Amino acid sequence: MASASTVSAPNTEAEQTHNPPQPLQVAKRLEKFKTTIFTQMSMLAIKHGAINLGQGFPNFDGPEFVKEAAIQAIKDGKNQYARGYGVPDLNSAVADRFKKDTGLVVDPEKEVTVTSGCTEAIAATMLGLINPGDEVILFAPFYDSYEATLSMAGAQIKSITLRPPDFAVPMDELKSAISKNTRAILINTPHNPTGKMFTREELNVIASLCIENDVLVFTDEVYDKLAFEMDHISMASLPGMYERTVTMNSLGKTFSLTGWKIGWTVAPPHLTWGVRQAHSFLTFATCTPMQWAAATALRAPDSYYEELKRDYSAKKAILVEGLKAVGFRVYPSSGTYFVVVDHTPFGLKDDIAFCEYLIKEVGVVAIPTSVFYLHPEDGKNLVRFTFCKDEGTLRAAVERMKEKLKPKQ
């Protein structure tokens, strides 16, 4: 029976008119998952008029040609249920793009599944392929939906912490963690929040451990087109790995359309089976007109991707130089549109205290990274900034910090 949690009701000005507020109800294994940190910080940002470099969504729009494709799809009447595992044209476009990126030829009908964003790809993969009690390895810090969906699947989570300054994979720790009891390992590369990109050497070691112990790999590659300092490598492209890998991706980051929620998985048929079973009970089908537009997007010429990288590189330079000048210790970020920094020069007790101070006293939002760890104390010195904002916004945020944020002597 669902248990009544003792957490207090959300802070809101509206009162229940007909009944007194009741304690929150939530399934036991999900009690720790409350309003996401992103929602909390964005709400605080609005309240204080702060410049939001927290949640990773751009404040500029996606390309016109993709928006026009969606409008045309709506006008053409593509508004009813799509095929559950994806509009055929999008499945083909995903397969074509995957071939271009990895060299692998996959069957769009049997090996591509379209989902409501990569968030749902993750949920469908976990719920479709993980049994209660299965052991799954994550690298901390990790995107917050991983832990929640693994809890929904009843998994045993083992976390391996990536540490500054380079967030390299601690291989000895990984070798002692992985065993024949491990069902899967989840890799996010390029990595949110650190911007780390898994090197070929790291992926090779992980691959051989997975083959030796018969472990599946789930990869979240949503930032693959925002790779600045090195080439992105898909685990699925390594010898012997495609047959045990689910590769997840989405439209939103590459095309600045994070609200459209178009994602996908690419996996061999025997793994796609589980993903599709769960997907059919989570959302059943994905937004039809946006899928048609996504197919158009994925056929963008190389010049689109080159300009995307140039644009984001310029933004990154503004933020990184600015943060260094303010006094943060800035860790190198090879990919994504995030950078993590050490905030301790400013004398606040932990990342959450620092972020609250930053919003209220300085007027800038960052995300406290402790929420991305199984053991929050591992992240208390770090906060994450995003540079997926227009240059004016980035400069304004840097100016506010230069003016109001002073390192403690």
Added chain:
Amino acid sequence: MKEMHGLDVDPLTDIAICSGQTEAFAAAVFALIDPGDEVILFDPSYETYGGCITMAGGIPVCVDLDPPHWTSDPNKAYEAFYCQNKSYNIEQVLVCIINYHRKLYGIKTAGWRVGWAIASACIASTIRNIHTRITDCAPAPFQEAVVTALRIPPEYFELLRSDYESKRDFIIKMLAGVGFRIQFKPQGSVFVFAELPESCLLSDVEFIKESIKQAGVVAVPGCRFFHTMPPSDKRPPADLSYQQRYIRFAFCKSDATLAAAAQKIAGFSDARGRLKLF
């Protein structure tokens, strides 16, 4: 909600916007069900419900509605709530109602994937938290469009209802005319649950295979909506053969499509106007 049901719902605390009704249901189930929790469903029920509850580790407990009018027998419901070796404080039982996107079905954009769950704040809050971990948000541009849709004047929906009523009446007449037993006229939704006549020896699945091959008309076998529960002390073995006798036809199609289906079915009938398969 106020206009349709007279309910004062707080938009800030009592609503979770989800990626379609399917996801609203999934979010509600994962938010509230612990492994081993029982969830009562009234059968026949949409296939997704049972699958989703099972995925969350819950146990679907099905209470059969009785054909031909799908009435509910209070004794069966009582038995589902109070089984041997278990007793429940009735106050602990949660009743969750997921609101179908009635008006979205009305504006014919089922592919946009915007739905919602409405519940008291203590439950809606959790549904929202879990929803953000399943899909994060419903497609943003369509949330804006749905705001417009929900403000369409009632006259549009009156016309829509009357249009669908005509389609319903058309399809019932057509199906009854070729020999289906329609003892229950649907009071809502866009479906007719038509019973195969006794003279038809085929099961629902066999009938549909033949209908596709020979008549070129597709429908859904009703057996997928029934979940057979094992007999128990309080549930004697019952005759469940009716669960393979129903075919679900959708009438949310253009008049041209419905007319074309009628023509194909007529072409597949004998001299008396009954389907050859009957």
